[in-house]
Amino acid sequence: MQDAGFIFTAYAVTFGAIATYAAYIIRRGRRATAELPDEVKPWT
Amino acid sequence: MSWLDSAWLIARRDLLVEWRSRVALNQVLPFAAVVMVMFGFAIDDTSLMRRISPGLIVLATMFSLLLLVERAFVVEREDGALDALHIAGIRPSALFWGKAGALAVELAVLQAVLLVLAVVLYNAEVVPSGVALLVVTWLATTVALATVGTLYGGLAAGARGRETLLPLLLLPVVAPVLIGATRAVEAALGAKQAVTDGWPWTGLVAVFAVVFGAGGTLAFGPLIEDEM
Amino acid sequence: MSGAPTATTATPATRLLGIAAVVGLAGVVLFGLVLTPADQSQGESVRMLYLHAPTAWVAYLAFAVTALASALYLFPKQHALGWDRLAGASAEVGVLFMAITLFVGMLWGRLTWGVFWRWDARLTTTAFLFVTYIGYLAVRRLGGTPDQRARRSGVLALLAVLEIPLVHFSVKLWRGLHQDATVLRPDGDVELDGLMLFTLLLGIVAFTVVYAWLVIHRQRALTAEDLLDEAGLDVAIVERQQEALV
Numbered sequence: 001m002q003d004a005g006f007i008f009t010a011y012a013v014t015f016g017a018i019a020t021y022a023a024y025i026i027r028r029g030r031r032a033t034a035e036l037p038d039e040v041k042p043w044t
Numbered sequence: 045m046s047w048l049d050s051a052w053l054i055a056r057r058d059l060l061v062e063w064r065s066r067v068a069l070n071q072v073l074p075f076a077a078v079v080m081v082m083f084g085f086a087i088d089d090t091s092l093m094r095r096i097s098p099g100l101i102v103l104a105t106m107f108s109l110l111l112l113v114e115r116a117f118v119v120e121r122e123d124g125a126l127d128a129l130h131i132a133g134i135r136p137s138a139l140f141w142g143k144a145g146a147l148a149v150e151l152a153v154l155q156a157v158l159l160v161l162a163v164v165l166y167n168a169e170v171v172p173s174g175v176a177l178l179v180v181t182w183l184a185t186t187v188a189l190a191t192v193g194t195l196y197g198g199l200a201a202g203a204r205g206r207e208t209l210l211p212l213l214l215l216p217v218v219a220p221v222l223i224g225a226t227r228a229v230e231a232a233l234g235a236k237q238a239v240t241d242g243w244p245w246t247g248l249v250a251v252f253a254v255v256f257g258a259g260g261t262l263a264f265g266p267l268i269e270d271e272m
Numbered sequence: 273m274s275g276a277p278t279a280t281t282a283t284p285a286t287r288l289l290g291i292a293a294v295v296g297l298a299g300v301v302l303f304g305l306v307l308t309p310a311d312q313s314q315g316e317s318v319r320m321l322y323l324h325a326p327t328a329w330v331a332y333l334a335f336a337v338t339a340l341a342s343a344l345y346l347f348p349k350q351h352a353l354g355w356d357r358l359a360g361a362s363a364e365v366g367v368l369f370m371a372i373t374l375f376v377g378m379l380w381g382r383l384t385w386g387v388f389w390r391w392d393a394r395l396t397t398t399a400f401l402f403v404t405y406i407g408y409l410a411v412r413r414l415g416g417t418p419d420q421r422a423r424r425s426g427v428l429a430l431l432a433v434l435e436i437p438l439v440h441f442s443v444k445l446w447r448g449l450h451q452d453a454t455v456l457r458p459d460g461d462v463e464l465d466g467l468m469l470f471t472l473l474l475g476i477v478a479f480t481v482v483y484a485w486l487v488i489h490r491q492r493a494l495t496a497e498d499l500l501d502e503a504g505l506d507v508a509i510v511e512r513q514q515e516a517l518v
Binding site: 003004006007009010011013014015017018021022025026028029030031032033034035036038040041042043044 | 279280281283304315317319354365371379383486492497503
């Protein structure tokens with residue numbers, strides 16, 4: 001299956017990119033919320 | 045002051061500033077000419093150059109548009125011009141059309157010069173049957189680029205830290221004009237298609253002009269607001 | 273006093289959403305790579321469609337949300353910044369998904385058509401949408417107050433709603449001049465059997481859940497950052513005032 005390389009790359013890049021971005025925004029969110037009191041946050 | 049008077053005042057002011065400083069004349073026009081020459085160096089195939097000369101004219105116009113728009117808005121940043129206009133009661137839509145009008149004059153001259161250059165440098169030929177199409181396309185393109193340029197200029201030009209954003213925003217947006225104007229001029233110069241095939245493309249450019257004329261009238265206010 | 277602040281943008285609802293997202297994505301991998309058959313004409317490369325179509329759908333959804341949220345900020349008198357943050361978060365996620373769409377699409381195109389790129393209406397418009405988003409995100413980073421940011425990018429998003437159809441129509445008209453004969457139907461749509469269709473729909477649902485999860489977290493992070501900036505400004509003002517008193 002020659003196409004295997006392409007297909008694998010497509011899946012790997014898709015999930016990898018999403019996972020990386022998810023990690024990035026979670027980290028950013030944690031850093032920003034660490035210093036704010038809970039009362040101010042609309043979701044707590 | 046009536047809306048028409050305000051717009052006329054703004055247009056006159058912009059053109060006077062240009063006339064006194066001659067920036068468009070002494071810098072942008074030569075830039076456009078340099079671009080046309082550079083295309084010649086890069087392409088190096090006379091028959092090909094002749095066939096694609098409409099595309100090259102329109103491309104050179106687009107690049108020069110960026111410089112003209114930047115210039116139009118640098119003028120506003122200096123000496124708090126926008127504040128003064130706001131206090132004077134000039135409505136944003138009048139400001140928009142005044143600036144677009146001045147920009148249109150500059151663009152009209154620019155395109156005419158580029159056509160002459162294309163005839164000289166690339167051996168482009170204007171066929172008599174295509175003159176009407178050429179003129180209408182020239183007008184439609186001028187209005188289209190003037191409106192969209194003024195609108196995006198209000199957002200991205202003139203202020204420090206923003207000037208490099210203008211090309212990124214403006215060039216993709218003018219794609220329909222690029223496509224339409226090029227196909228229309230190709231037809232008008234008899235380079236690829238029959239002259240009659242060009243008219244729908246001019247129509248596309250005209251639609252663009254109407255859309256961004258309306259869009260600019262409405263959106264210019266909120267954009268300029270935060271500068272005041 | 274409520275004790276130490278919770279340093280997270282998660283809530284029970286988003287944790288549930290997150291679990292659903294992971295399960296959904298696992299399902300896509302299982303069905304897409306293992307359980308579904310190869311296509312009769314496209315062969316194994318059809319497996320990429322289970323990624324490409326859903327991510328394209330999400331990218332367009334994200335763009336629509338950005339435009340709608342921008343309108344909801346601009347038009348009502350109160351100019352609620354929450355809408356602006358939603359617009360920004362959705363645009364960021366949209367850029368991500370659009371990049372994935374284009375990348376996977378190029379790989380698929382290489383296998384199916386033999387070329388990475390074709391100048392057809394859909395692809396070209398998608399590329400334009402991508403560049404427009406990037407411009408939108410750049411405008412959001414111009415600085416200034418959150419309201420300035422919201423107004424500039426909001427207007428831009430609404431202008432894009434005007435501009436993208438124009439671009440699409442122009443490119444369609446333009447490519448209409450060049451009718452390329454292709455073995456496959458030009459846009460690569462395939463006849464899908466039951467299981468393949470299910471996988472495609474599963475993909476759409478799963479990626480939409482992922483989109484929702486990402487946007488909620490991103491928007492909350494943006495809210496926290498805006499509030500921090502505001503608080504920082506308040507602190508600076510108080511400090512300044514105290515300097516004046518001394």
